[in-house]
């Protein structure tokens with residue numbers, strides 16, 4: 001795949017080889033993707049489908065290939081083998097793990113946000129983003145002078161202002177204090193409904209990943225296991241990779257589950 005994309009959210013062509021788009025519920029498919037550098041296998045045989053509006057969490061140890069997978073989706077590198085197919089025109093939003101502004105480059109927050117396409121969101125949606133991410137007082141500030149948390153908020157806003165249908169967040173909580181983390185998790189959880197976008201979230205925070213009903217993919221150069229948190233918590237592969245960090249795995253308890261009607265609970 002050689003999509004005309006960049007980290008600044010350019011739309012991708014529907015399919016690299018002009019095959020007809022299929023299943024309208026699917027957004028993106030990675031089929032049998034491998035990525036090697038010389039003799040080094042970085043990713044092997046990756047199959048992932050992401051549906052419209054779906055949130056997928058990607059976990060894996062350091063060096064597992066998570067960022068490489070993101071670069072492949074963004075079209076920054078090409079797979080050694082396999083295909084990446086967008087089933088709909090993709091509008092990518094990307095918040096990178098690291099963002100450094102060279103000290104000699106003057107770049108105000110308003111300059112960065114001003115690069116977004118102003119016509120993609122309604123006024124109400126833009127206001128929602130500005131209010132929730134508390135951006136107004138930052139607009140005249142230099143990116144270089146922002147704190148880690150402020151930078152994350154601005155980068156997230158930059159990605160959202162283009163109204164992505166796939167938002168990729170690479171370790172969004174890195175460097176944030178616990179209160180900001182909680183707040184950002186809550187904001188992220190609102191996004192798929194609010195903007196109708198799918199999300200791929202790389203996270204080392206297993207407690208967030210294993211909460212809720214998002215699909216989790218566990219990567220370690222290949223896909224070790226994937227599924228709902230309740231399935232993963234009892235998977236041998238997952239326990240092998242994360243058991244020592246994640247000592248209290250989420251165990252689904254249907255009898256205590258709020259989405260069961262009261263009469264079901266009594267049975």
Ligand SMILES: Nc1ncnc2c1ncn2[C@@H]1O[C@H](COP(=O)(O)OP(=O)(O)OP(=O)(O)O)[C@@H](O)[C@H]1O
Pocket residue numbers: 037040042060061062063064065066067068069
């Ligand atoms: N161009 C490259 N040349 C050589 N090795 C590479 C290249 N790109 C990635 N790697 C190696 O591939 C492995 C996966 O890297 P990647 O950054 O994708 O891992 P990651 O899962 O995102 O790790 P982390 O959690 O530490 O951010 C690492 O061992 C990295 O050194």
